[in-house]
Amino acid sequence: MEAISAVLPGLTASATGDPSEGFPGGQFMGNMLASIGFDPSLLVKISVTITIFASMFGFLSNAWEGISQMSRFFSENFISSATIRSTDEAYVYIMRFLYAHNISTDSRLFGVTCRRNQMNPNYREHAKWNGQDAENEVDGDGFNIVEDSLGPKLKYNAAPGFSHFWYKHRLFLMQRKLKDDYYGFEEPEVDLTLISIGRSPLALRCLLEEARAEYLRDRQSNTLIHTIVASYPPNWSVGYPRPPRSLDSVIMKKQDKERLLKDMKEYLAPNTVHWYHKHGLPYRRGYLFYGLPGAGKTSLTMALACELNLPIYCLSLASTMMSDDNLLGLFGKLPKRCIVLMEDIDSAGIDKRPGPGGRLYTALTSQDEEDDDEDHAEDIRKREERKKLQLFKSESTVTLSGLLNAIDGISSHEGRILIMTTNYRQLLDDALIRPGRVDMEIKFEHADIEVLEGIFRGVYADPDDLPDFIRGKEKMTDEEYMRRYHEKLNKLAHEFASRVPSGKFSPAQVQGYLLGHKSDPEEAMDCLDEWLESKVDEINQLEEAEKKAKERLERAAERKIKELQKKKKERLKQERQEKEEEEEEEKARKEKEVEAAAEAEKEKRNKGGLGKWLVRRDTS
Template sequence: MEYLKKRIVVTAEFDSRDESYSWILNWLSDHPYSQTATQFSVSTTIARGAQKINGEGGDGAISATYFLPAPGLHFFWYKNRLIWMYRERVRPAGSTVASAGAAVENITISTLGRSRHVIQSLITEAQRKFIDRDQARTVIFQADQYGAWRRTKSRPKRPLDTIVMEPKLKTHIVEDAKEFFASESWYSERGLPFRRGLLLYGTPGTGKTSFIHALAGELGLNIYVVNLSSKNLTDDTLSELVSDTPSRCLLLIEDVDAAFVQRESKDAATGITFSGLLNSVDGVSAQEGRMLCMTTNHLERLDEALIRPGRVDIRARFGKATQSQAKELFIKFFPQAKSATVNTTSIGASVQPSTPESMKVNATSQPPLVVTADTDISVIENSSTSRAHESVNRTARQTEALASQFAKAIPDQTFSIAQLQGFLMGYKKTPELAVQHVEEFVRRAGSAEVSGTTKIGYDDEDDKARDAAADKDEKQYYLEDSEEQERERKEFREEKEREKRASIKLE
């Protein structure tokens, strides 16, 4: 019988410890049979090792749910051929209930005939379907304590135009990376290692890591992150991890200066040596075809051997925001809308925190800002109740005018992009208020009084009252949101929640 089965039946086997198991589960979850099977299992993940993938777990407000054929024998049709599938759940030999981890599963798919074409076509279709899940996303892998790459999350690809940085620098790095991945034969003909090194340095909050995520999305590559401060990481483990990276990927080492300063380990318990790091990224066994990306806030602390030409081919400095970058960031935060409704009385009221009298805002001291038809920005008096709601059509030119006034108030090379972004986050739907309070932000940002995300709305008299009441050594100020601000924040959260639920349904 075994001989006859081998002659007239084609069978493919899938093991849950292999990635191909995820392909077939993903394919089965979308097959019509899984929607009608009376014996089915419910799962929140279809990736091997219970690793979350696109649309699973933290990617949405509600965990993904998959209905799959239960363990046992099942029959269904594929391309007019009868297919039978047997799903078996096996506990590893010698394991106990207390010590065993996830049970090992096997799936066998069979059909009559001697040709493997139908089964191979099914497998190819399942593989392509699984890969297509991540076509519009960047997958991030991280080294685990056992020296293996573990898929941690996937996120939508970030467009490069959302990164605010020097345009020439952005273009140069992207074009260099594209040229590198298209030049494998050129490197081979000249006997050069097919590797490229990129070092991003600068003050914190200037967008170094964000740019790497956007670069990976632009190139269609995944990111493999190595944490050098891990206590379980040794030279041998690191070398094996780097060797196991795919031939086309971004290998990211963040804050490399925190692990090594002038060839000395910062922590004696760290299992990686400086020479081990050098051999891993540029040794004989180092993987080719990948781009090494390192970030640091202190370039001067790095040993020259680590950043010499050949290991680091491009050094890119990320500085603090210029006025042109501040303007670009403002326009990205508040793109022109066909119809934007501005409450001209609530603009003055929204900057009045519901705090004690000493922290209230004199609304008349800073009249609200509106945009006129000729794109000029003017100050108007408080409107009457009949003009409580005024509809303003904010065009591209008017947004440009607001952005120009915002940028004019921001001094060059003083604030990081993260600081400006934190300030604008407080005015998600009211760019006029952001422009109105930017000078106050510039005057106070960087101190303990304003974190950058708090909406600013107080005058000098309030400052004096708070300074007199606060302890000189430990100043802390808290601004509570008004009813208008709370309502705006609630609407924003509800809108994002609806978008999440809609994206889950589409997936």
């Protein structure tokens, strides 16, 4: 009681009923609390407790501020850090590096997502290194298996926060921080910060360089395919690997293949760029692959990229997010050496005029478009064919001028190889495929004898796939077995090519049939007549339908030509009539002017004679 009185004597005094030592009103409050059975000394204890906690809180706050200042001082002067955003390719380097060195990126605090619902190609690339779980299987192409027999599998990602790992006897800290400003249809962006103790950033840089080197070396054996990320503005994805494809696996005319490969290698030679600049030429090269579908245009591009060790950047002009500015920006972000692939350039629907819904073919914009009377018959036929294919074209906001500016404008990218593919070369604008923009054209036609033999050999080229193709293998040496294998294979290939009509089937059709008998070439030969009978009838019907359609198109073009000729004759006739009417009007106007001049002269003479007569009369 004495200690309490020493702290708050006034309240004690009021509680004991001594008004001389209490504060004003203390006795009254004490009496009132006592009357209800409440001990006033409890207020003193509560006040003391609150005071103690307030003092402790103030001390801890000051101490925490001091610790924070010390932490900032330490981080600014005694540690090194590197921050990488998940949208950058360097993030993929680090995640692959941690995965390869068995450095855990998982934790007991983790996020869960269904792998299949991630739309961002960048996410799909680094997802297989973003958290290690027991079910983290990888298929033959290096991609995560995202489904099992039940459906989509779950992906476990490390939660935001700090973690640590040791590398080369050195401690590294790692912080993952999620960005809040992301759209729900894709993986949120992550800021990954690596921290090392010490003022020198050399350890961090060495780790980053090693991660980059390991990643790129791992990718050299594959072909990287880059697509467009659905961001604003659109950007290139970090690329996903595709297994290498040999150029020998593409069956086409040997002459065209050798000519194309030689031209590309010469263009990519180290001294070629100096030659271009010395002659004042832009260092660019363009190719057009055209012909029937399923002939190997895309496959050839993949094989060329593998042969030349170049990445492929796939660009779709029919994309709804594509515009002239976005297209120019994407071309500006291309690396120095790459292949830009524009597939089905004819179906992009690009027009010479700006604005939404434009088309490469102005005649396709409206069926009621006025024709030029001075057009040649061939131009009219081409325009009618374009109208026939109007329904197969897609809308695009890219204009022809924007495309041409991106390809070879004053600010366009140099050093790349541009490959455009189309099924209808005749529908492309002449400005798009002129020399300088398209330097070489490769036509893909129906399979001839050379291609048919090549397809057959390509399907059955591996002896390991046909263990029973040559009987008595165990009694032969390896050299003898391979010799007999190729002799028999060449014989069957020659027979196959002689039995299949040349110029009737696309390479894809022939390959599709052989893949149905990929384990038995002799069975493929036995079933060939039946397949040919069904397919030849189908092809003949298609050819007959195309012939009739071509005849209808020709008749429509002839009618259009006759209409234009008739309109031209009527226009010329009308112009002659108008000219004759103008001449008659001019002649009548001149006659009136002559008559008016004669009348004026006559009136003048009359007035002059009357004046002389009046003068004579006055004189007389």
